[in-house]
Every structure is written in structure tokens, then in C-alpha cells.
Amino acid sequence: MLDFSRDHFALFGLPTSYALDSARLDQAYRDIQSEIHPDKFAHAGEAEQRLSMQWTTRVNEAYQTLRRPFDRANYLLRLRGIHAMDANNTSMPMDFLMQHMEWSEELADAKEAQDMAVLDRLEKTLRDEARELQAQLAEQIDQRHDYPAAGETLRKLRFTDKLLADVGNAYEEIA
């Protein structure tokens, strides 16, 4: 039997690494969905309908986790026994926190002044930061296997992603 507890990477026949062949993931996801999606079983027996829903749910969850860099790294670290996002796991370097406070203030000011140019600049800075953190994750997880360090990078990425979302909301408030 296929095992529900198999990890997300194995489910799609992918290597367990942060680096991801996203075209291969997409293809594997679609191939599996073409076989198991509830639309293929609308006319089948009750047992098959139920299994189809359970499997599709499972495959959707795995796909969504793997395709997002943050979720993929968090999941990988959990497989390695590192619970980077636990409430008691909050250590952050001071300089990073200071930098983020600066950005947050910049965002608040830009919102206040309805200054799109500042928002644009801030968004670009944050995107670069996120990309840099993702590159670090790849190195820490795949090359150096330094999972505690990757845990800290992941927490940084969470801050950055959150701020990026706030910038997005600010655009909508101004527009």
C-alpha cells in the first residue's frame, strides 16, 4: 500500500532537498491529480470517492508545502528534527531586528504619506532580502547540513515575508 505517512518529497518522487526542480514538481503533481482527483470519481463507488478525496487532500497539502520556499524549508527542517517555528525558539540577532524595525518605520511613514515611490523601493529591498535568505537556506540545508543555522535563517525569512505582505496591504490601502 502507498503509505500516507510518506514524506512530501517521496510522494512526488523528488529528492529530499531544499533545491527544487519546480517543473518536475508541477508535472508530478498534475500527473497524480489526473489519476486521483474527485472529478475522476464522481461516478465511482462511495469507497473510491472517499479515498479520492483523502488522497487529493494529501497531495494538495504536499504540493503547497513544497512549492513555497518558506514552507518547504520549514518542512525539511522538521524532517531533520528542527522545529524552527516553535514558540520557544525565538532567538534573533540584534542587528537583524534593528534593521527590521527600521523597515517597519519606513513602511508606516510611507503609508502615512501615501508615498508609492517609497513603497516600491521598500518592496524591492525586501524581495532582495528574501532572495538572499533563500540562497542561505539552500546552502545551509543542502551543502553544510547546518540545520540550527537554517532554523535562524528561516525565522528571518518569516519576518521578511510578513513585512512584504504588509507592504502589499499598504498598496491596497493607498490605491
Place this chain on the structure above:
Amino acid sequence: MALLQISEPGLSTAPHQHRLAVGIDLGTTNSLVATVRNGVSVVLNDAYGHGLLPSVVRYLADGGTSVGQAAQRQAAEDPHNTIISAKRFMGRGIKDIPDLSTMPYKFVDAPGMLQIRTVAGVKSPVEISSEILKVLKTRAEASLGGELVGAVITVPAYFDDAQRQATKDAARLAGLNVLRLLNEPTAAAIAYGLDNAAEGIYAVYDLGGGTFDISILKLTRGVFEVLATNGDSALGGDDFDRRIYCWILEQAKVHTLDDRDKTLLMARAREAKETLSEHASAHITVVLSTGEVVDLNLSEEIFNEMTASLVNKTLLPCRKALRDAGLAAEEVKGVVMVGGSTRIPRVQAAVGNFFGQTPLTNLDPDKVVALGASIQANVLAGNKSGDEWLLLDVVPLSLGLETMGGLTEKIIPRNATIPTARAQEFTTYKDGQTAMSIHVVQGERELVADCRSLARFELRGIPPMVAGAARIRVTFQVDADGLLSVSARELGTGVESHIAVKPSYGLGDDEVARMLQDSYAHAQDDMTARNLAEAKVDGRRLVDATEAALKENGAALLGGSERAQVEKLLASLQLALDGNDLSAVKRATEALNQGTVEFAARRMDMSVKQALTGQRLDALEL
């Protein structure tokens, strides 16, 4: 695109046995039914050649109803009993409806969903909608010459759980087997995409009579993947009419109107709007009950001015949907326009401006949703379609729970691909707490008060522990119709509580049963016959599916004695189906369902493995 026909596991049907299935667009203003006939999707007309059925239901004193054109014509004469745009009331309470004063109805506040008092009694929006669906069902069966296997019913993508559940209840009440609830923009994308062999990112802008949806889809080699959806389930052409209506009142300086005049003026307002889609100005004349004559000229400029804020209101959801999809407007290859209100020139201009391209208006905005739904229905009913395609849709609004302080904890985020499930653990707040109240909400806001309340239920029997010691796992499951069910379980003891999210807005099974009973009040025999017929349809479907599965994989996946057991259960069910004993049919169906669980699991297992190793079934079976 005529492709080779490929047999799918579980979908095999006896040759030449076409199952009658339809797609129904249950619209705010008009409703339609379509089917796939000889490989082509077509809208089914009534005896007079009309495809569009006005979504208007008139209740008569003798308990009868009149639906469609006839009801619409008499709306002004019988305003209290003639319900227009009932879709706006689906899954909604009185406090949710902003324009009550412009409507002539006698609303009754009821828990969960409002009701309307008519000459034929108090009616819920579910019952009113089911009258429309019944007419379409009858039309389809007359036109296709047989009983329907099932129907795909479309809903606005931005409909929440309560509105979806109400729609499904209306279909069940009309005696329809719901194959799937399908999002309207997604249905349009299927019709458009298959027709044009479209590939790439497409936006579907759907402005109907009462609802607005924007969906962003990625079309790749037969896969329709909804990336994000947004909208406003209370914004549509009706609001444009209402702006004109208010303008007429202001210009003509009339203040008090009776209900006949209200209905009449709304109809004239709508006509003026439609005229303005073709002409630079519209002439409005009405003789009021008082004998007063209203005679006005509405220019396109004034109309555009007074509706500009409505048009703009559709653009924010467009922006949000693009952002959620992680895309810029330039990356959208085409914008498909759906819904009658997209005929308004200013709407087309605004959408074109926003996406930086001329929107696609070459398809009939009134019909494309029903056509797409019929294509989906045809596949779900088990008929072969020439094209192999897959639909991946999303949940439109985040689903969550109320936590301490009236805050929302999101469990399933908006735009998650369905079906989906997510579990989260909670704990008790007080020492010795033995029950936990679970409040399920839907929406994006932080405060529970700003979200829609879907259901409340209680998990009881938690063993008394110190605060924070109990571990309660709450699981949300959204099925392929976008409908939510929630279960809660205390992990230490296994105490469990489960709810399909129905009680506060949808109808319980017993309520649907009661309404069915009511409509068959004088025909108890009909009711029994109907139950038997439904059970037999279910049983036959299972026989077909099991036979097909055995033929396909029985030899490979079942041992001799296993196969014999399945065949024995199959034979018992076939025997029961030859008789007329309802409980025997149900028992035998259930037994075969139970007896094929393991077989089904092995088949599913094999399918996944084949998908992964690249050994596609289609390649093997050509």
C-alpha cells in the same frame, strides 16, 4: 480538439449508454440549463425558444407558482408575491441585506437565513430557488427525453460556505442529484479554454446581476488551475439599476412610492441601463399609481458618473487576486468577460484599462457559464469526452475559528486548492474545563465580529485537567464542492465531535426532508416511490462502477477468494435491484460499498504509482 477517447479507471460505462447530465447556471437575473449533445455543449430552450429563464418566482393564492417570463411580466401587479433576484438572499440574514427599503417583500427574520411571507405561505430563498431549478429540470428532461443522472450547479466563486450550502439544498429540494457545485468563472474558463485551446494566464471577470467574481487561472495542457479568486458577493447589475432608480426618484422629486411603483421603477431602471449599452441616452417614462407621470432622459455621461464608484469597486478585488496569484497585470494573456453586466461599455473600458488590454467579449456573457458547467457535468456523469482535462479550484475565503478575545484563527487560508484539510491544536483556558465551544467563521478580518459566522458546536466530555493541559485537535475539511466540515477531538481520551457546517445557515437533512414532505403532502406514495428510485439509481451506479473496476483490475489486484467475495456482494445487490424493497437495496448497496474498500484502496494506490513512474494508463490502453 478531437482527441482519441481514453478510458479512465472507475468511469467506464456500458457502450452507447449516454447518461443525461446538465449544467445549470442559477443566476441572480436569469437562469439557464445546458447539456452536451453529440459532443457539443448547447443551451436548452423552452417551448417558445427562450434559453434564458428570468429568475423570478411568483407565488399564487392557490399554492401554485409561476416562474420566468410570466412571473416577470406580473411583478409590478403582484409585487409582494413575485420574488426577483432571490439569489441575493441565499444564506443571508435580514441584517446582511443593505437595500431592504427598495424591495417590496414582507421579510421574516429567521435564524440563519431570512424568509419571505407570500400569499402561499412563508418561503425561504432555498425554496424559491428550487422552484427555478425545478422548471429547468423539467425543461431538460422534456428536451432530452429521459431522467437526469445529475447536474452541475454553478455558484459565484466568492460565495461563502453558507451560500454554497443553500444552493446545494435548493438543488436537492428540486430533486436534482448534484454532481458538483462549480464556480461560475471557472465554468466560463472551461468553455472558453477548451473552445480556443487557450494556454497561459487568464483572468475571468464575471459581473452578474448580483455578484462579482474575478478569478485568475493558469491553463496548461488541459489543466485548469485556479491560482486566486476574489470578488464581492453583493455587487452586480442590480446595484447599477438601483443607482438609476434613486436618480429617477431624485429627478422626478417623488418620495413615497407604493410597492407596485417600486417594482415598476426598478424594471424601467434596468431597461434604461440596457439601452445605454447600445445608445448614448435612454428615455424613461412611467405612469405612477398616483397618476403622476415621470418623463426623463438619462445620458450615458450621467449614468457613468453615478455608477463610477461601482465600477471602481470591482477593481480592488482584481488587484487583490493578482497579488494573491503573485502576478502582475501584464502577465495576464487574456481577460474573459462573463455576466450580463459586462455589456456596460464603461465596465469594459475600466477592465481594459486595468489589465492593459482589450477584454475578450466574443462569447455570449449570458450563456458561457452554463455551457462550461454542462461540459463538466458530462464528464462527471461518466460520459466520455473527447478532451482530457483536469480542474483545480480553490476556496475563496479563509476559514477559521474564534479564539480568546473574539479573534479569528485562520485554519485554511483563502485560495487553498480544494479538496483540502488542515488541523490545528487548541487547549483549555480554565482549570477543570470539560467542554469547549467551537465557533467556525469565514472571512479575512482579524475580528470574529467582522467575519461570517458559519456554525457553532460544542465538544463535551473533556476530562477535567489544569488549564492548558488538554489537547484538542480541530480538523477542517473542504470537499470538492467547496463545502466545509469540521471535527474536534480531545487527543488524550479520543472524545470526538463532528459537524458538517450546516445548522446556522444551511438546512439540516431533516429540514430538507420536511420540505420534500410538504411538497408531497398529498402523495405519500410518491415519496416512497421517489426514495426507492433514488436508492436504485445509487445502487446501479455502484454496480456499474464495480463491474468496470473488476474488469479493469480485478485479475491483477484481487486474490481468488477476494474476487469471489466482491462478486457475491455484487450479485446480491443486483438481485435487490430487481426487487422493490427499499431497505434491501440500501443494505446491499452499503454491503458492496464496505466490501470494496480494500479493492478501491489498491486501485488508487496503483493509479498513483503509475502516475509517478510515468506509466500513464492512457499510454497503456491506447
